[in-house]
Amino acid sequence: FYTGNEGSIEGFAENTGFMWDIAPEFGAAIVFAEHRYYGKSYPFGNDSYSSVSNLGYLSSEQALADFAVIITYLKEVRLPHAKKSPVIAFGGSYGGMLTAWMRIKYPHIIDGGIAASAPVFWFGNVPAPPEHSYDDIVTRTFINSGCTLQSLSASFETIRKMADSSNGRKFLNERFHLSSDSQVKNANDGEELIYAIQSVLETMAMVDYPYPSNFLAPLPAWPVKVACKAFISAQNPEQSALASYKAVNLFYNYTGSEKTLCLLGGACGDPFSALGDPDDLFRPNWAITNYGVEFPTATNIVFSNGWLDPWSGGGWRLTPTFEGSLYSLIVEDGAHHYDLRGEHPDDTQSVKEVRRLEKKHITRWIKEAREKYNQQKRITKDRILYAEIAENIF
Structure with missing residues (x-):
């Protein structure tokens, strides 16, 4: 059972091949449940986002309750032969958080959960991760892929200087192929362009898979390594600035279908807004x-x-360990919920081992759930027998 996260469920179904790969081994049914208010799951139709009142039902608690009801309905109505079948939850990122929280809130409905890349510690209070851990991990990923801090900083600083002059802005607008409504017109726009580039690099680190993928965008194998080649080979300021363009173009336009890029938030639309103050x-x-x-x-x-x-900076534990029957597994060369992706010829040894361990835990959970059910069944039979004996005696 996949605990759907913030998006259409089809995308998660297409990128969670691990479930499809192992389901036949367990004789399992596969269910991908879409999160309310995403995809086609609008509780108020086209008015779902039209008012605070309608949006008031968008919460993780409500989503978990949906999943609990769906599982119960499927087992009791649609799949009655599976009424006593164990249920294992899977989820990645926010979906991974939902998987963990569902096991905590509804342990009588799901018997175990694989919570991949779930930043359950990424909240304001203890034990919050270090303030800059997200960017620190991005930096580490790029450096380990061949970049240097100097080459990255030089590119950003060159763009900053270019945005201060008319000739520099002309260079940026033309060579970055910026759309007409996304032009660098002043120094502030230059800062916004740098921010957009850095956001792309951060997202690229998330999807740094060892083979071509299209989870967030069509990308080549090890895209961070590909991007780093331009940064470390730059021989002059112009090439240094263009290294950032090549990285952005790699992410947004790997197929070459786009003629221009829209990178400045005011023109392209900002999907996020301020989080609000404490009051x-x-x-x-x-x-x-x-x-x-x-x-x-x-x-x-x-x-x-x-x-x-x-996102691993907000993970439950940052090293392989266990506490009771909670386990932390680390994919040493893995990006965002890499272990949930389907088997691939170019998979790394690390992810193969993590998937092997996950299957081992799933097997144990299923065995324990069935043993518990059989034990309850025996207890019920014994109670019926005792009741019949007592009735005959008295």
Whole structure:
């Protein structure tokens, strides 16, 4: 059972091949459940985003309740022969958080969960990750892929200087192939361009897979290594600036279908806005209050993280370890929920081992769930027998 996250469920189904690969081994049905308010799951149709009142039902708690109801309905109505079948949850990123939280909130409905790249510690209070850990991991991923801090900084500084002059701005607009409504017109636009480039590099680190992929965008194998080649080969300021363009073009236009790029937020649309101040309508630290952080009473959860993934800084544990039946698995050369992707000829040895361990845990969870069910069945039979004996005696 995939706990759908923030997007259309089809994309997650296409990029979670691990479930498809192992399901036949367990004789399992596969269910991908879409998160309310995403894809086609609009509770109020086209008006779902039209008011605060309608949006009031968009929350992780409501999504988890949806999943619980869906599983119960499927087992009791649509798949009655699976009424006593164990259920294993899977999720990546926010979906991984939902998987972990669902096992915590509904342990009677799911028997275990694979929470991949789930930044469950990425909240404001203890034990929050270091303030700059996301960017630190991005930097580490790029340096390990051949870049240097000097080459990256030189590119940004060159763009900053170019944005200060008319000739420099002309160079940026033309050589970056910026669309007419996304032109660098002043120094502030130059800063915005740098921010856009850095955002691309951060996202590229998330999807640094060892083979061509199209999870967030069509990309070649090891895209960070490809991007780094331009940065480290730059011989002059113009080439240094263009290294950033090549990285951005690689991410947004690897297929070569786009003639121009729209990079400045005011023209292209900003998907995020300010989070608000401490006095806004949101409940401070509610995720911590609602779900906890260390999960001392939780059982049967695997938290997996990729060492290349910037989100791993908010992972449950950053080294391979276990506490009770909570396990931390690390894909040493893995990006964002790499282990949930389908088997590939170019898979690294590290991800193969993590998937092997995940299958081992899933096998154990299923065995334990069936043993528990059989034990309950025997107890029920014994109670019926005792009741019949007592009735005959009295």
